[in-house]
Amino acid sequence: MSANESAQERLGQGVMSTGEGMRIFPDVEACIDCGGCVVACKRTWDVPVDDQRIDITTMLEGVEGESGFNSQQVSAIEEGMSPGETSLPMQCYHCENAPCVSVCPTNALQKKDNGFVEVVDDLCIGCQYCLSACPFGAPQFPESNEGLTAVVGSGGTMDKCTGCEERQDVGKGPACAEECATDAILVGSSGEIADELEKRDSGAFFNDTAMEIIFGDDAEMFDR
Numbered sequence: 593m594s595a596n597e598s599a600q601e602r603l604g605q606g607v608m609s610t611g612e613g614m615r616i617f618p619d620v621e622a623c624i625d626c627g628g629c630v631v632a633c634k635r636t637w638d639v640p641v642d643d644q645r646i647d648i649t650t651m652l653e654g655v656e657g658e659s660g661f662n663s664q665q666v667s668a669i670e671e672g673m674s675p676g677e678t679s680l681p682m683q684c685y686h687c688e689n690a691p692c693v694s695v696c697p698t699n700a701l702q703k704k705d706n707g708f709v710e711v712v713d714d715l716c717i718g719c720q721y722c723l724s725a726c727p728f729g730a731p732q733f734p735e736s737n738e739g740l741t742a743v744v745g746s747g748g749t750m751d752k753c754t755g756c757e758e759r760q761d762v763g764k765g766p767a768c769a770e771e772c773a774t775d776a777i778l779v780g781s782s783g784e785i786a787d788e789l790e791k792r793d794s795g796a797f798f799n800d801t802a803m804e805i806i807f808g809d810d811a812e813m814f815d816r
């Protein structure tokens with residue numbers, strides 16, 4: 593087995609590659625709402641109790657459906673199919689066309705060349721514009737007003753999923769993705785994620801507008 597192959601095996605099926613150009617995206621057909629990702633994130637980064645860098649949203653709770661339609665929930669319902677209970681891991685997807693970056697008045701949110709969307713704590717004034725702009729509920733405001741955030745006074749510096757950039761820099765997968773028992777959090781290039789979803793006969797779940805926000809031109813790679 594080559595070094596690359598053994599590294600791939602160690603990372604697991606959900607984590608296909610790490611670092612430069614990484615994308616992170618859920619497979620809703622695989623998520624079983626166990627909360628393992630939430631625990632892994634909190635344990636790894638010592639996230640405060642009231643803060644969630646990742647959360648699971650469950651729709652159609654308790655509804656048994658035909659299998660294979662959860663990832664196309666809206667179109668399935670429109671076509672008379674029955675998707676069942678669907679759980680969606682919500683975290684920062686480090687969007688290609690990030691609306692949070694566009695609205696931040698102080699440049700505290702930055703899309704970096706390596707693909708990660710970073711919060712520069714010292715520049716954040718706590719205005720919460722990013723919370724309104726993010727379609728995925730990623731920005732969190734768990735702390736009291738300190739430093740520049742006292743100017744606006746709306747709940748402290750923004751915190752969100754970092755993509756576990758520090759782990760990815762040393763070849764590890766994000767803690768949430770590595771902990772996930774069903775490999776429901778996919779990490780890799782856009783193409784790797786699109787191929788993996790296709791292999792699993794799963795779909796992209798989000799509508800076209802959301803996919804273009806997350807993946808930009810690469811949204812075309814995904815079956816919808």
Ligand code: SF4
Pocket residue numbers: 683684685686687690691692693709725726727728729730731752
């Ligand atoms: S819009 Fe939301 S999910 Fe996208 S990069 Fe910004 S905080 Fe993350």
Ligand code: SF4
Pocket residue numbers: 695696697698699700701711715716717718719720721722723750
């Ligand atoms: S809360 Fe902070 S990161 Fe969010 S838009 Fe305002 S200044 Fe930018």
Ligand code: SF4
Pocket residue numbers: 632633634636637645646683752753754755756766767768769
């Ligand atoms: S990528 Fe890292 S910071 Fe983001 S939710 Fe997963 S464990 Fe938490």
